[in-house]
Amino acid sequence: xxTPLVEMVNIHKWFGSVHALKGVDxxxxxxxxxxxxxxxxxxxxxxxxxxxxxxxxxxxxIFFEGKEVHFRSPKDPMKLGIETVYQDLMVVPYLNxxxxxxxxxxxxxxxxxxxxxxxxxxxxxxERLLGDLGLRVASPDLPVEALSGGQRQAVVIARxxxxxxxxxxxxxxxxxxxxxxxxxxxxxxSALKRAGISxxxxxxxxxxxxxxxxxxxxxxxxxKIADLKKSETTVDEIEKLIVSA
Amino acid sequence: xxxxxxxxxxLQKKEISVTMILVATVLVFYSxxxxxxxxxxxEVLLKITPELxxxxxxxxxxxxxxxxxxxVGSVFGFAPLLMAVLLxxxxxxxxxxxxxxxxxxxxxxxQGLITVKTGIPSFITTLGGMLIWRGLxxxxxxxxxxxxxxSQDFTYIFTGKLFPFVYSQxxxxxxxxxxxQFILERHKFGNWVYAVGGRRQAAEAMGISSGQVKxxxxxxxSVLAGLGGVIQSARMSQAMPNQGSGLEFDAIAAAVVGGTxxxxxVGTLIGTMLGExxxxxxxxxxxxxxxxxxxxxxxxxxxxxxxVIGNLYIQRRTVRMRVRK
Numbered sequence: 001x002x003t004p005l006v007e008m009v010n011i012h013k014w015f016g017s018v019h020a021l022k023g024v025d026x027x028x029x030x031x032x033x034x035x036x037x038x039x040x041x042x043x044x045x046x047x048x049x050x051x052x053x054x055x056x057x058x059x060x061x062i063f064f065e066g067k068e069v070h071f072r073s074p075k076d077p078m079k080l081g082i083e084t085v086y087q088d089l090m091v092v093p094y095l096n097x098x099x100x101x102x103x104x105x106x107x108x109x110x111x112x113x114x115x116x117x118x119x120x121x122x123x124x125x126x127e128r129l130l131g132d133l134g135l136r137v138a139s140p141d142l143p144v145e146a147l148s149g150g151q152r153q154a155v156v157i158a159r160x161x162x163x164x165x166x167x168x169x170x171x172x173x174x175x176x177x178x179x180x181x182x183x184x185x186x187x188x189x190s191a192l193k194r195a196g197i198s199x200x201x202x203x204x205x206x207x208x209x210x211x212x213x214x215x216x217x218x219x220x221x222x223x224k225i226a227d228l229k230k231s232e233t234t235v236d237e238i239e240k241l242i243v244s245a
Numbered sequence: 246x247x248x249x250x251x252x253x254x255x256l257q258k259k260e261i262s263v264t265m266i267l268v269a270t271v272l273v274f275y276s277x278x279x280x281x282x283x284x285x286x287x288e289v290l291l292k293i294t295p296e297l298x299x300x301x302x303x304x305x306x307x308x309x310x311x312x313x314x315x316x317v318g319s320v321f322g323f324a325p326l327l328m329a330v331l332l333x334x335x336x337x338x339x340x341x342x343x344x345x346x347x348x349x350x351x352x353x354x355x356q357g358l359i360t361v362k363t364g365i366p367s368f369i370t371t372l373g374g375m376l377i378w379r380g381l382x383x384x385x386x387x388x389x390x391x392x393x394x395x396s397q398d399f400t401y402i403f404t405g406k407l408f409p410f411v412y413s414q415x416x417x418x419x420x421x422x423x424x425x426q427f428i429l430e431r432h433k434f435g436n437w438v439y440a441v442g443g444r445r446q447a448a449e450a451m452g453i454s455s456g457q458v459k460x461x462x463x464x465x466x467s468v469l470a471g472l473g474g475v476i477q478s479a480r481m482s483q484a485m486p487n488q489g490s491g492l493e494f495d496a497i498a499a500a501v502v503g504g505t506x507x508x509x510x511v512g513t514l515i516g517t518m519l520g521e522x523x524x525x526x527x528x529x530x531x532x533x534x535x536x537x538x539x540x541x542x543x544x545x546x547x548x549x550x551x552x553v554i555g556n557l558y559i560q561r562r563t564v565r566m567r568v569r570k
Contacts, residue, residue: 052450073452074449074450074451074452075452078451078452084450086446086450090447090450090451091444091447092439092440092443092444092447092448092510093443093444093510094439094443094510094511095436095439095440095443095510099436099439099440102436103436103437103440103447103448103451103453104437104440104448104451104452104453105451105452106433106436108433114432115432115433116431116432117430117431117432117433117436119431
């Protein structure tokens with residue numbers, strides 16, 4: 001079997017006396033969409049925060065492309081190509097579309113001894129990217145707060161595509177979206193897979209992730225209770241697992 | 246771009262409401278007392294506004310970054326006092342000035358570090374700073390003003406009259422305005438300031454160190470406050486212990502009237518400049534029409550509320566107009 005893109009081994013995390021993760025193993029292969037499912041408090045967010053460098057694990061190892069890695073800040077996983085999208089928290093509402101997409105990694109040009117933002121280039125790139133995603137946004141100058149929820153997700157996904165992300169972590173990307181918009185986001189996730197980008201799709205709604213996922217991982221109270229290839233299971237089987245746990 | 250598009254673009258500028266109020270206020274004072282726009286009075290306005298405007302620039306930058314600085318008025322008083330003491334003991338003018346600027350940046354860095362590291366609101370940190378620096382100023386002077394006697398070249402460079410109507414401090418103010426506005430719009434640091442103030446978690450998730458950005462802004466704020474105070478003292482040849490008291494709220498008022506959000510993430514320095522001129526026009530206009538000086542705060546209060554409501558209303562309308570297109 002090929003080396004997985006990311007492998008987390010025997011991850012433990014305590015918050016005071018609460019044992020939030022109890023030795024979880026988790027892996028994502030290349031160009032794979034993994035659905036991470038579980039109820040509130042199952043440990044999904046904690047696992048993802050560890051993988052995105054926001055909090056350190058108390059025990060356990062993380063391997064990226066076969067090499068052990070230690071994440072000290074969100075910058076470290078980003079350098080490797082792991083991007084995390086938290087529930088609607090990843091965009092700055094008053095900043096416009098292109099400033100959001102290039103936030104922290106602005107395109108610059110030299111004017112004399114100074115480096116200034118290359119606004120024309122950023123706008124052009126954004127229009128191309130959104131076109132690739134089949135998305136029409138009135139203008140890259142529009143503040144993100146004027147966009148719909150689905151369009152905001154598209155902004156974030158466009159960011160991942162531009163920066164050649166290897167793994168995109170989406171935290172409840174379909175929450176609070178209309179059915180039509182949720183559908184759109186799922187289409188974009190499939191587009192990511194075709195572009196060779198792996199994806200962790202976190203949700204408490206199994207039906208949202210089932211159509212696009214390659215594999216479903218179920219957490220319950222800090223323990224992994226299922227890790228099933230979609231081709232070897234059914235929605236009913238997983239649902240029973242979640243309910244009976 | 247059609248007429249409608251042009252209209253939306255203009256209305257979308259956050260400075261629109263303060264501009265309209267400023268023009269209206271000038272016209273009202275002028276119609277009551279034409280001397281308001283006499284060359285003598287216009288010159289006075291252009292002379293006294295910059296030293297306070299410089300402070301408001303720093304306060305605005307910090308507010309866009311999501312923090313407050315209530316200590317600027319006290320630093321505005323403390324910095325020139327310190328410089329007066331140094332000058333009085335025979336230290337060279339430029340060395341004293343450099344030393345005072347270093348002290349100001351240390352004040353900003355300390356207030357910034359405490360705010361960022363402990364996570365207490367900057368409102369509290371700088372409220373403490375406001376009392377500490379003012380208290381220190383009173384301790385040093387025993388409450389009496391000091392002579393402020395820098396070398397002549399210093400006085401000329403910071404307060405000299407260059408052309409009719411144009412004093413050096415106006416050029417310094419406008420120069421700082423252009424540089425800082427350019428940084429906000431065209432440099433990545435500006436993008437980070439808006440992002441940190443607009444939604445800190447998003448900025449941090451994109452690898453931006455919000456603490457660093459904020460500390461830099463705190464330093465900028467204190468340095469500009471000290472600079473404004475030194476310029477005022479150079480203009481008046483004295484440093485007073487109560488110099489700049491109340492300035493912290495004037496500066497926040499100028500920023501808010503000019504479209505800066507109290508919650509961070511939104512604002513422009515052009516708006517603050519217009520807001521600062523508006524405050525000074527009201528102050529000066531009331532004197533010119535011989536209204537009792539007590540009216541000043543009352544009118545500023547009304548203007549703040551009207552301007553902010555105006556901003557909000559216009560913003561909502563234009564966002565809807567653009568989305569509907």
